[in-house]
Amino acid sequence: xxxxxxxxxxxxxxxxxxxxxxxxxxxxxxxxxxxxxxxxxxxxxxxxxxxxxxxxxxxxxxxxxxxxxxxxxxxxxxxxxxxxxxxxxxxxxxxxxxxxxxxxxxxxxxxxxxxxxxxxxxxxxxxxxxxxxxxxxxxxxxxxxxxxxxxxxxxxxxxxxxxxxxxxxxxxxxxxxxxxxxxxxxxxxxxxxxxxxxxxxxxxxxxxxxxxxxxxxxxxxxxxxxxxxxxxxxxxxxxxxxxxxxxxxxxxxxxxxxxxxxxxxxxxxxxxxxxxxxxxxxxxxxxxxxxxxxxxxxxxxxxxxxxx
Numbered sequence: 659x660x661x662x663x664x665x666x667x668x669x670x671x672x673x674x675x676x677x678x679x680x681x682x683x684x685x686x687x688x689x690x691x692x693x694x695x696x697x698x699x700x701x702x703x704x705x706x707x708x709x710x711x712x713x714x715x716x717x718x719x720x721x722x723x724x725x726x727x728x729x730x731x732x733x734x735x736x737x738x739x740x741x742x743x744x745x746x747x748x749x750x751x752x753x754x755x756x757x758x759x760x761x762x763x764x765x766x767x768x769x770x771x772x773x774x775x776x777x778x779x780x781x782x783x784x785x786x787x788x789x790x791x792x793x794x795x796x797x798x799x800x801x802x803x804x805x806x807x808x809x810x811x812x813x814x815x816x817x818x819x820x821x822x823x824x825x826x827x828x829x830x831x832x833x834x835x836x837x838x839x840x841x842x843x844x845x846x847x848x849x850x851x852x853x854x855x856x857x858x859x860x861x862x863x864x865x866x867x868x869x870x871x872x873x874x875x876x877x878x879x880x881x882x883x884x885x886x887x888x889x890x891x892x893x894x895x896x897x898x899x900x901x902x903x904x905x906x907x908x909x910x911x912x913x914x915x916x917x918x919x920x921x922x923x924x925x926x927x928x929x930x931x932x933x934x935x936x937x938x939x940x941x942x943x944x945x946x947x948x949x950x951x952x953x954x955x956x957x958x959x960x961x962x963x964x965x966x
């Protein structure tokens with residue numbers, strides 16, 4: 659049940675964000691999404707317990723937390739929301755999978771916890787082939803990226819960089835504490851730079867259409883909080899190998915939801931490219947690239963919690 663909820667919830671992310679983004683600028687959407695995520699996490703885990711954990715944090719975690727908040731709470735989502743406004747949710751769902759390749763590259767070059775193997779090369783190449791298949795529309799024409807697609811790819815690399823910071827410095831911390839600190843860092847950073855941007859935050863909130871409130875709440879509660887909560891419920895009860903294999907279908911879910919909810923076209927090259935991306939993801943997650951189930955589980959947690 660939890661895994662099914664997670665797949666459905668994660669499939670709504672790009673579509674809800676794109677719809678809400680039609681009425682809000684990327685910066686305003688960023689502030690609202692981080693605020694809503696922190697609110698729902700505190701509501702679930704309790705305000706006082708969460709605050710006590712934050713106040714008791716060791717000083718050694720402060721700099722990595724700020725760096726994580728700036729990368730994965732501010733810069734990467736901002737690029738993602740900007741990209742979504744200039745491309746389709748279907749493209750976003752597929753191009754976002756570049757994060758897996760970026761994470762692998764950074765893990766090998768920076769953490770040095772994994773060594774480059776034939777499986778890495780084959781899986782990464784298959785994912786890149788799937789992305790290229792979509793970008794080139796089935797190799798039927800020259801490179802035809804939408805204006806937002808390069809921003810989506812760049813955001814994937816930055817999300818991966820934040821995940822590396824988490825893996826190296828913040829892994830012992832509780833997930834809810836990291837998420838709330840990340841959200842607070844992003845929101846505080848926005849208000850620090852807002853006077854220099856002359857950003858119309860209040861005007862946008864006042865003009866926000868009532869008809870889009872369900873989509874905004876859906877994005878904050880379903881796409882972000884429920885996605886995270888059901889992930890942890892599932893990972894505690896399902897073998898990691900089975901979880902890795904089944905959870906890759908959220909690529910299909912994301913494309914299907916964009917088609918049904920937003921009415922976006924799903925072309926034949928989306929289907930083939932998506933299939934290649936899923937195949938590459940399965941190779942990365944299943945074919946023994948992690949030394950143990952514990953290591954594989956930690957990889958899944960790290961990747962999931964910091965993409966939200």
